[in-house]
Amino acid sequence: xxxxxxxxxxxxxxxxxxxxxxxxxRSFRGYNMGWFRQAPGKEREFVSAISWSSGNTYYADSVKxxxxxxxxxxxxxxxxxxxxxxxxxxxxxxxxxKPAVRGSPYHSEYDYWGQxxxxxxxx
Numbered sequence: 001x002x003x004x005x006x007x008x009x010x011x012x013x014x015x016x017x018x019x020x021x022x023x024x025x026r027s028f029r030g031y032n033m034g035w036f037r038q039a040p041g042k043e044r045e046f047v048s049a050i051s052w053s054s055g056n057t058y059y060a061d062s063v064k065x066x067x068x069x070x071x072x073x074x075x076x077x078x079x080x081x082x083x084x085x086x087x088x089x090x091x092x093x094x095x096x097x098k099p100a101v102r103g104s105p106y107h108s109e110y111d112y113w114g115q116x117x118x119x120x121x122x123x
Contacts, residue, residue, distance in 0.1 A: 001025035008117030019080040021095030032105040037091035049105035092116040
C-alpha cells in the first residue's frame with residue numbers, strides 16, 4: 001500500500017491550498033482515509049477524515065467551515081481543500097488509511113501513512 005501526499009506549499013494568510021493523497025496497492029472500500037498534521041514541537045493532530053465507502057466526513061473543530069475533504073473513487077485519491085488558511089495551520093500534513101472497523105476516524109491509530117507535505121501559511 002502506498003499513500004502519496006502532495007499539494008503543500010507556501011501561502012499567505014487567507015489563501016487556499018488543495019492537498020491530494022493518491023492511494024494505491026489495494027481496494028480502500030471499507031476504509032477511513034484521514035488527514036493529520038504536525039507542527040514543529042507539537043504532537044500530531046487529527047484534521048479530517050472521510051469514509052471511502054459512505055462518504056461520511058469528519059473534521060477537527062479548528063478546521064470546520066474552512067477545510068473540505070473529498071474523494072475521487074475513479075482516481076483512488078482523497079483531497080483536502082483548505083480555505084481561509086491561518087498561520088496556525090502551518091504544519092506537515094499527512095494522509096493515512098485504516099479499516100473503518102478499527103475504530104474512530106479521529107484517532108491516529110492508522111495502518112498506513114503517506115510521507116507528508118509541508119504547508120506554510122505566512123501572516
